[in-house]
Amino acid sequence: MMHGRRSGVVVVVIVVLLLPVHGEKIDVVEVDNVDDGSSISLPVTPPTVPEPEDERRSHFRAMAAKDLARHRQMAERSSRKRRQLVVAETLEMPVQSGMGVVNVGMYLVTVRIGTPPVAFSMVLDTANDLTWLNCRLRRRKGKHHGRPSSTATTTTMSAAMEPEMDAPVVKKTWYRPSLSSSWRRYRCSQKDACGSFPHNTCRSPNHNESCSYEQMYEDGTVTRGIYGRETATVPVSVSGAGEGQTAVLLPGLVLGCSTFEAGATVDAHDGVLTLGNHAVSFGTVAAARFGGRFSFCLLHTMSGRDTFSYLTFGPNPALNGGAMEETNLVYSPDGEPAFGAGVTGVFVDGERLAGIPPEVWDPAVLGGALNLDTGTSLTGLVEPAFEAVRAAVDRRLGHLQKEDVAGFDICYKWAFGAGAGDEGVDPAHNVTVPKVAFEFEGGARLEPVARGIVLPEVVPGVACLGFRRREVGPSVLGNVHMQEHVWEFDHMAGKLRFRKDKCTNHGGQPPPSPSSSSSSSSSSSSPPAN
Secondary structure, three states, X not given: XXXXXXXXXXXXXXXOEEEEEOOEEEEEEEXXXXXXXXXXXXXXXXXXXXXXXXXXXXXXXXXXXXXXXXXXXXXXXXXHHHHHHOOOOEEEEEEEEOOOOOOOOOEEEEEEEOOOOEEEEEEEEOOOXXXXXXXXXXXXXXXXXXXXXXXXXXXXXXXXXXXXXXOOXXXXXXXXXXXXXXXXXXXXXXXXXXXXXXXXXXXXXXXXXXXXXXXXXXXXXEEEEEEEEEEEEEEEEOOOOOOOEEEEEEEEEEEEEEEEEEOOOHHHOOXXXXXXXXXXXXXXXXXXXXXXXXXXXXXXXXXXXXOOXXXXXXXXXXXXXXXXXXXXXXXXXXXXXXXXXXXEEEEEOOEEOOOOOHHHHOHHHHOOOEEEOOOOOOEEEEOOHHHHHHHHHHHHOOOOXXXXXXXXXXXXXXXXXXXXXXXXXXXHHOEEXXXXXXXXXXXXXXXXXXXXXXXXXXXXXXXXXXXXXXXXXXXXXXXXXXXXXXXXXXXXXXXXEEEEOOOOOOOOOOOOOOOOEXXXXXXXXXXOEO
């Protein structure tokens, strides 16, 4: 696990090359040659809610269905586990919005992986451990092993989509190990490595057998493939280096080469970048090299498609703008990759809600506290925490007619939108959105922004709040309530820090096109060892 561990990644000797990005030549250096105080960065853009009414309603329904499927998979994984148990350098990575691709509220990180580096759009996931890319192994006799013959343009079939919704056609970027000289596949015989990887499906310690995996969830999502070691190339601004740009090579990444994917929007992106608490997650490997911490700021969904913020490994200059709230990071006692914070109270408009027993937030009881999950949109609360929030909200919005909408648990006949401000004040309907706040261990308090709580026009004339009931724990803080805050996860100190932030002061280069690379992806100067 990440917490409590101080060891770094093994750094290999890599030659310096030139990488053209945005029309410029960029020097690429070894990670150990980066001076203290340097900043390594890649951009993040927010999921945007479509403006046309019909598209916006489809977006909210798809988002709710996606969340429900994800909650089921997490509950199944957690309950199964419980039954079995009865440095001053900075790495930043840009995160982009997935809403222009398919309506499922995903934050995407653009990462250049392989040698030569190719840009991929990957889902940012704090509650997962397996980092993987859609992969094509070497073709044999004109057919790809493990994947039906197809072009790079595929049809997205998502568990989040309703039957009447058209599946969009998505242009994907395939990872090809045979074209990357830095790819090294793991074998089942490598017990110290392969034997510790999650979702392992090796049948024997055979030297010739690739270290394979399969992720299968209750919602029908499946990914299968093989494990390998790879290198990422990330832009870095080196202090005292003068003019010009530099990139750093980050080796030692454990990457899943996925030869089969199905369900849960797997065709709406190129893969998943994990920040979970497991030795093989991208977050663990990168944070170990950059001070054991990472941070990000999630822009609001109304920020626009051309805006972006950053996922940052190491000290983040954007955190110097004001005081941060701080609490202890809480890890799952079952060894699950998710982590979060211990809740000591929930408030609505300053009123502490009564009737929520402490065991609702006890990791030993529910497998986690309030887990922070960027892959989930709505915040899911177990009983009786959900009922306490719902009742407090109803007391303040009691003059509005309640409505039942599939996939949502708190809805009202309320055309919230056109006249309402960012602070959630809607004079036309005599409504002010109730302020919900979570108090954490040590007194830190999170108050999600009002415009992140209300989902307007889920169906015509009906608005819903971004809370849902979870039948099985732990409770989950979704990305709609993490928006417009900067978050720092300091695993070395075991601390979670956060504060309100518009995320607009996180400068840097915009994300590259996911299909771009430093050179043609169809050839390689030196073949990899497969």
